[in-house]
Amino acid sequence: MIGHELGGRYEIIERIGGGGMALVYKAHDILLGRNVAIKVLRQQFVDDEEFIRRFRREAQSAASLSHPNVVSIYDVGQEDDIHYIVMEYIEGFNLNEIIQDRAPLQVEESIRITAQICDALDHAHQNQIIHRDIKPHNILIGRNGRVKVTDFGIARAVTSTTITQTGSVLGSVHYFSPEHAKGVLTGEKSDLYSLGIVLYQMLTGTLPFLGESPISVALKHLQEDFEDPRDTNPLIPQSVENIILKSMRKNPSERYQSAKEMLKDLDTCLLTERRNESKILFADPDADQTRAMPAIKPMQRGASYSRANKLFDEDDDDNLLESDGKRAKKWVKPTLWISLTLIILISMVGVIWYVNQKLVVPEVTIPNVVNLQEEIAVKELIELGLVIDDPIIRTYKEGFEDGVVFEQNKREGTVVKEGATIRLSVSIEKPLPKMPDLKEKTFEEASDELLAMMVKEANIKETPEYSDKPVGTVIKQEPGVNSEFNPDTVEVVLTVSQGLESIEMPDLLGKSRSEAESKLKEVGLTLGEVVEETSFKVEKGLVSKQWPYDAGSQAAVGDEVKIFISTGYPPEALNYTFNLPVAPVEDGKNSKIKIEYSDARYDEGKKDWGMKTIKSTQVFPIELVLAPNIDAVVSLYRDGEFFEAYTISYNDVKNGSVPDIFIPQSDQGSPEDDVDSEIITDPGTITDPTAPEDVVDVD
Incomplete structure (x- = not known):
């Protein structure tokens, strides 16, 4: 199954x-x-x-x-x-196992269990259902302490035929009510009688009636009194003993009239004022109890002889009148009765001997077969005349090898009848657990689950791998899901996501489109959208911007990168050559000239035009790019000192209204030789803004 x-x-x-x-x-x-x-x-x-x-x-x-x-x-x-x-399904034990392990139970625990059973019986009786088989085997105790009664209605299906066929039912004879033992109709009070026996057994650890055979036990239910529970366990309060005495009366009319009545008594029996109440007494002996007849004592020889003589004397006159034949006939009838009586007595003795031979089954002492191989244990038990319960329970038991008996339901030394059933539990090879699905869990969560399955921590390995899964989660496992594994030896490799693989973004600025695309492919990136835009700073045809990653930032493999290609200066831009006149400090003597400028291309800083050593006045052309709202500035330094700054406005150049520039004069040696500076009326020239920039390189 x-x-x-x-x-x-x-x-x-x-x-x-x-x-x-x-x-x-x-x-x-x-x-x-x-x-x-x-x-x-x-x-x-x-x-x-x-x-x-x-x-x-x-x-x-x-x-x-x-x-x-x-x-x-x-x-x-x-x-x-x-x-x-x-x-x-109840996770726990049945009451019979609890009694076997630790009876007698505490009074409070026994009353609590009995009260819950009684409450269940009250509910069943109100629904016209009689249990008929109340015994510890049918009482389950959950791990939470909840009592559960099972097999409701099952016992009612037992017929007179099955009583002789099932050891289970015969075993229940210890809990039968007297009316049940007689085979008459049973009712609610029969269940209460059985419940009284269960309470008796919990408090004393023994059954009230024991015998060599089920029939002898049944007869004791009908005929004999049981030992008071307090004689066995003096710790039982009198109020509790009274409940047992009343529930186990042989006459049903003297028992509790309902489960509700018994439950009420159970709820109050441990109150302080009730614990030492008087022992319950019953006026008349049970009507159904069989009384023992006193043995008939044999008459003494002298008494018999005197009685016989007396009888003979009383009939003496009649005897003298009778003939010998009539006197002989007078003794025939008594002789027949005596002979018949002897025959009946002999027959009864024979019947009793025969029945006794059939009912008395040889006893067997249970041996210990734990730690034996199954074949050896079964053979030993069968040779003793015991029956092995089928099927044998086979499950893994730590500390026992495959095929070895690790448990028997009857303890060593227990005396049972030949033909009794014994259940064996045999260990099998340790079942290998199946590997759980650890994917999408964090490495810590997966490790905790494996440790709970007794996998050694040193055998749990972590391997990183790039993936699109969240960082730190398991994306692969070895062994795979549902694979059987041995926790003692298995090595589990968990591949953990590092997230997407990242690479350093290359610098594409100033590169042509083809150069930029080639550079992206080299590192595993993809060229995305290409947008053209004007630029003052980047030459036409070269990359002016890259998005969304700047050079040196981290990007994921396969990401797309958008680039912007310069189309050159915008249409409104002006190329302007500014002619800067420069004179030495003293004519004929060397002066170092340094020129810096800023325009639309270098709006964020100055551009170093270069340095020049001059001895006379000279004019240097400075190539500028002008844009609306961005003025060009040319700064002049002479011999390391700032000399002059010239601002060239986009609007002035466009309108042709650039201010005149004075040519500075050098010193001639005496003040009287000084003359007015020369004026440059045409300081610069506008050229085509789309033409390539002509950068002057001045040493």
Whole structure:
């Protein structure tokens, strides 16, 4: 069944329990995405139509119960010859396991558990559903402490035939009510009797009635009194013992009349004023209890002889009148009765001996088969006359090799009857987990998930790679998703995104279009839009701007770069040659002349025209480019000192109204020799602005 998909939606995960009638599996509901418990009917009952009919009807009836202390039934179905019931899955233990591990339980815990069971029974009884099989095996305790009663309605499907066929039902005889043991109609009070036994067992760790066979236990329910719980566990308050005594009366009329009444008693029994109340007493013995008859003592020889003589004397006269034949006939009838009585007694003794031989089954002491190989353990148990529960539970158990028994449901030294069933759990090879999908997680998140799966930290490797995914996220993994891996040895390589690969943007300014495109290809970039624009600073046909990356900035591989190509000066620009007159400090003596200028091309700073050593007055042509709203300025330095600055206005040049320029005069040796400076009336010349610039190189 493991791995089977039942009903097209329930994937069987593992077996978690079972009894004489059914096996219980943990499964996953694929449709709703939750774990469920599935009870599957054993194969020996699939041909019993009456049983199947009751099984389904009662399971469907139990599904109508909705209570926090009742295991919910989700679905009832059939697939081929598999009959199953889908129920709520409870993560925890059943009450029988808890009693086995740590009974006797604390009084407060026992009352809390019993009260929740009683509340569930009250709800069921109000819906006309009798459980009929209350026992610790059918009580589940979740990890949150919530009590859940299961198998509602299932016990009702048990017939007189199945009672002798299923060890599960025979095992329930310890919790049968007297009326249940007699086979008469059971009702709500039978459930309360069984609940009293469960409370008794929780508080004492023992059952009230034990016997060598189920029949002997059933007879004790009918005939015998049980030992008071406080005799076994003196820590039990009298108020709690009274609840047990009342719920376990053999006469149903003397028990609690309803689960609600019992629940009310449970809610108050631990109050201070009630804990030491008087022991409950009942006026009359139970009507159904069988009384022991005193043994008939044999009469003494003398007494018998006297009685016989007396009888003989009383009839003496009659005997003397009778003939010998009549006297003989008088003893025939008593002789026949005595013979018949002897025959009956002998027959009864024979029957009792025969039944005893059939009912008394040899006892077997459970051995310890843990740590044995499965084949050896099974052989040893079968030789002792025990039956191995089928199927054997197979799951991985740390510390046990494949095929070794790691658990048996009956402890070593437990005495059971020959033919009893024992369940074995056998370890298998450690199942390898599957690699989760770590992509799109950060490296830290992926590492944490792997560490939680017991992967060694040293075996988690990080490899960077450029990608368009967010920086720091996993884009590849090795091993791949859903690959099986051994956490002890696996090495996981996580490829982490570094973002897009970046490169340094080259300088395209001053390059031709073809040069710029070639430069971009070299570094992995793409030439995008090409825009033409005028420029005072860049020659025609060369790149004047690049966008969106400046030279030296970082760009991603494959990005497009937009360039602007200069078409030269704009139409309104003027090329103007400014004739600058320069004279030495003293005629005939050397003076160092330095000229700087700024115009539309160098509006953000001055341009060094050059230096010249002169001995006489000279005129130097300065080539300027003028633009509206940008004046040209020519600065003159002589012998290291600022001498004069000349401003040439765009409008003056365009209108032909450039001011006259005075030629500075050099010193002639005496003041009387000084003459007025010469005036230059035509200081400059306008040329074609689209013509190539003629730069004067002056040493």
